[in-house]
Amino acid sequence: MSIPVVDFSAFSLNVEDISTADLDHLSRDIRKAFTEVGFVFLDNTGITQAEVDRVMGASRRFFLQPDHFKKLFRRKTFPSCPLHGWIPIETERVNPETPGDLKESFNMTSLHPDIKWPSPEIAAGFQETQTAFFQRCKELSLRILKVMAHSLDLDPDVFLGAHRWIGTDDNTTTLRSLYYPPVKRELAKEGQLRCGEHSDYGSITLLFQDSEGLQVHERSGEFISAPCIPGAILVNIADMMQRWTNDKFISVLHRVLLPPAGDSTTRQALAFFVMPDDQTVITCTDGSDKYPPVQLSAYLAERFSYIYADD
DSSP states (O other): OOOOOOOGGSSHHHHHOOOOOHHHHHHHHHHHHHHSSSEEEEESOOOOOOHHHHHHHHHHHHSSSOOEEEHGGGOOOOOOOOOOOOOTTTTOOOOOOSSSOOEEEEOOOOOOTTTTOTTTTTTHHHHHHHHHHHHHHHHHHHHHHHHHHHHTOOOHHHHHHHHHTTSSSBBOEEEEEEEEOOOOGGGOOOOOOOEEEOOOOOOOOEEESSSOOEEEEEESOOOOOOOOTTTOOOEOEEEEEEETTTTTTTOOOOEOOOOOOOOOOOOOEEEEEOOTTTTTTEEOTOOOOOOOOHHHHHHHHHHHHHTTTTT
């Protein structure tokens, strides 16, 4: 089964609101994708490829700086926002059973004006593009959540009301810039990947990628390669949303493979991890008790303790 492509133009960032007929049509397409595959490509969202390219360009300028410079902005450097900042290569193990991932990243989780950023002379446009893109992704995510609620015959506030504080210290929604440096396959450790098999943690994830390499786990048990569609956004369900919807929407494993032997190209991606507000207590929307109530902040703390076990 391939990942479906859905036209989101009826509720793109370029329109103020959506008609009931368009909302019904879009909801059917979204529900089908998220109940059967867990992933969907959204086209014509209002976020352009040119915007994505600008953010990736500024991010690349940061990642190409020497490590001694990037360490000034390392994760856990900012007491008020410990998730914010740079994460070196092989620091994360999103699959705790495998060696560290062959990627580095920069997490933007804070919009505070006092957060330290690389100077424009070193990484031109980095702060400006990250901040602006965060806001664009936030707005689009709220529209997607509204459609998702409608697809389940829920009041939109069931989801929207739990995401009121995105961009503040009361919410850990993160814009992550990812850089996968060149890899020599013969030097990689056994079982090592650019990003190990994992599922995401929160509500939904928006992914922008500049090349192929991502694979998605099918219900058949096999992995399929996700194509790279310029201008389209790959959106997937995360674990908390699956729990929230009592398994109606499915969160599935995915991974980023090593490049083929002899391929020395880099890979970049931007991931916008949408999280409910920290103090939100998630219970099944259908009133069942299949999953016990869980507070988002406690759940995330447990998950992060595994991927950063050696950090």
